[in-house]
Amino acid sequence: xxxxxxxxxxxxxxxxxxxxxxxxxxxxxxxxxxxxxxxxxxxxxxxxxxxxxxxxxxxxxxxxxxxxxxxxxxxxxxxxxxxxxxxxxxxxxxxxxxxxxxxxxxxxxxxxxxxxxxxxxxxxxxxxxxxxxxxxxxxxxxxxxxxxxxxxxxxxxxxxxxxxxxxxxxxxxxxxxxxxxxxxxxxxxxxxxxxxxxxxxxxxxxxxxxxxxxxxxxxxxxxxxxxxxxxxxxxxxxxxxxxxxxxxxxxxxxxxxxxxxxxxxxxxxxxxxxxxxxxxxxxxxxxxxxxxxxxxxxxxxxxxxxxxxxxxxxxxxxxxxxxxxxxxxxxxxxxxxxxxxxxxxxxxxxx
Numbered sequence: 001x002x003x004x005x006x007x008x009x010x011x012x013x014x015x016x017x018x019x020x021x022x023x024x025x026x027x028x029x030x031x032x033x034x035x036x037x038x039x040x041x042x043x044x045x046x047x048x049x050x051x052x053x054x055x056x057x058x059x060x061x062x063x064x065x066x067x068x069x070x071x072x073x074x075x076x077x078x079x080x081x082x083x084x085x086x087x088x089x090x091x092x093x094x095x096x097x098x099x100x101x102x103x104x105x106x107x108x109x110x111x112x113x114x115x116x117x118x119x120x121x122x123x124x125x126x127x128x129x130x131x132x133x134x135x136x137x138x139x140x141x142x143x144x145x146x147x148x149x150x151x152x153x154x155x156x157x158x159x160x161x162x163x164x165x166x167x168x169x170x171x172x173x174x175x176x177x178x179x180x181x182x183x184x185x186x187x188x189x190x191x192x193x194x195x196x197x198x199x200x201x202x203x204x205x206x207x208x209x210x211x212x213x214x215x216x217x218x219x220x221x222x223x224x225x226x227x228x229x230x231x232x233x234x235x236x237x238x239x240x241x242x243x244x245x246x247x248x249x250x251x252x253x254x255x256x257x258x259x260x261x262x263x264x265x266x267x268x269x270x271x272x273x274x275x276x277x278x279x280x281x282x283x284x285x286x287x288x289x290x291x292x293x294x295x296x297x298x299x300x301x302x303x304x305x306x307x308x309x310x311x312x313x314x315x316x317x318x319x320x321x322x323x324x325x326x327x328x329x330x331x332x333x334x335x336x337x338x339x340x341x342x343x344x345x346x347x348x349x350x351x
């Protein structure tokens with residue numbers, strides 16, 4: 001994890017009146033660090049009602065076309081969404097030195113800090129976050145909120161449980177659009193029948209403070225997630241953008257009560273490229289700060305092999321990606337970043 005105790009602390013970004021050089025990005029031109037093109041177009045990703053009788057087809061079409069969509073009637077209560085957003089605001093409103101007490105370690109994932117993709121960019125991103133990936137967040141919560149510890153832990157546990165159920169439901173539907181089921185993924189089938197969780201999970205609380213020069217800053221640089229899928233709750237201030245080859249960057253405007261779903265690299269591999277992971281980023285603004293909460297639904301145990309689902313590849317079709325363990329893929333992702341899928345692609349694939 002990159003250091004967060006530099007000359008400009010990320011915990012103090014919202015109080016700055018000028019944009020420091022270390023946070024100033026080149027957002028346009030051929031040598032832009034945000035390639036593909038930074039042009040934004042007036043399009044919108046699909047909004048899908050999960051109670052629609054044709055939901056499997058709708059989700060499949062959205063995934064194949066966009067790699068992202070919004071969902072309504074998803075079953076997550078508005079109270080729970082409000083509660084976790086309120087928890088996030090309470091944390092990010094704390095003084096910088098208090099937030100730093102919850103900083104993640106150099107080797108750890110959980111805790112306060114910069115986005116993990118900061119490792120791959122020379123410039124810094126206008127954001128801060130708190131990652132909850134294991135039980136260690138309880139120690140942070142006990143230190144931060146000794147009087148509200150039980151309440152805040154309860155919110156996280158309820159949120160994680162509800163998101164796990166929603167992610168499993170979405171997985172079944174999207175796989176169904178490809179003519180397969182969870183049982184066709186060997187490691188997922190074993191996990192389901194043993195009563196274990198299908199994938200590893202993390203929750204990332206994100207804060208994008210008001211920025212003095214948003215046209216020259218970035219909240220979160222362009223990337224794909226390494227997950228099966230990511231479910232995002234964003235506050236009523238927009239900032240998320242997804243990239244579509246045919247039209248460029250598309251802003252995902254918040255829809256009250258709706259959640260955003262991004263397809264990740266792992267689903268890209270499982271589907272043999274039929275459902276692509278989506279490039280996305282977050283912009284910042286001059287008027288209001290923005291909160292988002294990402295539920296990252298990842299891969300199996302680190303030594304479990306991942307490969308395209310055999311029924312999708314078919315008896316005569318080529319497998320586009322070689323078998324790889326989750327740990328190995330994550331290592332490759334942290335070495336070559338956006339070239340990770342290319343790095344495991346089979347050259348001249350045959351049966």
